[in-house]
Amino acid sequence: MNHLEFISHQLMIIIGIFMYIFGTIGNLLNIYVFYIWSHSKKHTRKSSNSYRTSNSSLYLLTASIGNLVLILYPLSTRIIFDGFQYSVTNNTVAILCRIRYYILHTSDLMSITCICMATFDRYLISSRKARLRRLSTTKKRTKQTIFIITCLYSLHSIPLAYFFDVSGTGQCSISSRTYLYYYLWTFQIILRGLLPISFLTIVCLLTFKQLNKNKRVKYNGHLSREKQFSRMLLLISFAIVLSSIPYCIEHIYYVMISDNRSDQSSLTYFYHVISSILFYTNAVTSFYIFYISTPNFRAQVQRLIYSQRNLHHRTSKQIKIIVIERNSRI
Secondary structure (H helix, E strand, O other): OOHHHHHHHHHHHHHHHHHHHHHHHHHHHHHHHHHHHHOHHHHOOHHHHHHHOOOHHHHHHHHHHHHHHHHHHHHHHHHHHHHOOOOOOOOOHHHHHHHHHHHHHHHHHHHHHHHHHHHHHHHHHHOOOHHHHOOOOOHHHHHHHHHHHHHHHHHHOHHHHHHEEEOOOOOEEEOOHHHHHHHHHHHHHHHHHHHHHHHHHHHHHHHHHHHHHOOOOEEOOEEOHHHHHHHHHHHHHHHHHHHHHHHHHHHHHHHHOOOOOOOOOHHHHHHHHHHHHHHHHHHHHHHHHHHHHOHHHHHHHHHHHHHHHHHHHHHHHHHHHHHHHHHHHO
16 A cells, blocks of 8 residues: 555545534534424514525425435445445445445435525526516425435436445446446436536526625625525535536546546545545535525524523523422421
8 A cells, every 4th residue: 555545545534534423413403404494484483484485495404314314324334445445245245335325326316406406496586587486386396396306316226226246356336337337427427417517507607696686685784584595505506516526527537538447546546535525525514504604594503502501401400499499398
């Protein structure tokens, strides 16, 4: 093992574990916030009506669930593979290859697609044309769309559980060469690379252009809730585009130039580790992007923290009172 390979393994271990911990915490908080926002019609005041005008919260709730699954299983096994250099055996191929890649691509594509749908929904809502605003679906239709997306990707990923096997070097590989090229082009380059990059770039530019035309920029000295939500989606979309480009380039390289993924130079392997880390960056950093950029999101998280503190304080106070009463009786 040369020096560059050693650095690659250490990077995956240190950064991977760091991403695993903070990504899990962040997506659990994302799920809490977007669950509250998606049910805000029954629980919030009239000032929060802007959140009821769109179903972006439902899409982001689904995306956060997909990101949490992506971190808990595929990221942890990626750390084991590239960090600790674990070799797959015939006994573990089902868990570490077939089930892993099925879960990875199903949850990842579901998450990316839901973010694309949420971004498109914000484009419709932010439009000054009533014709476009009316195209935004109802909450019931949004739930049906999410269900269809989940079913389609779940069915489309089934061949992964069949064709993935263990190679002679102890790595996960696809046994069928025909399906390998379909996998690289369809899953990795088109669905995970070119399509979301192109779609998010175009829709984000159109949304940003519409927001600049909107005269309602301020709301009581702060960014309007409408603009906050749109800006939140613009930032996460921008992060997805930037982190997806190296991952897409890597798999284009495997298709166009390199005919054998197992025969990698140290520099190629180092690039693989960097692109893998960037691949999981979307799932890990979404909460922190939302928290830093969006005051309403930040306020919702702070309400959760303060309510837990107050609950702990009230519980401790009640226990203390009960103990004092018992002591006084004695």
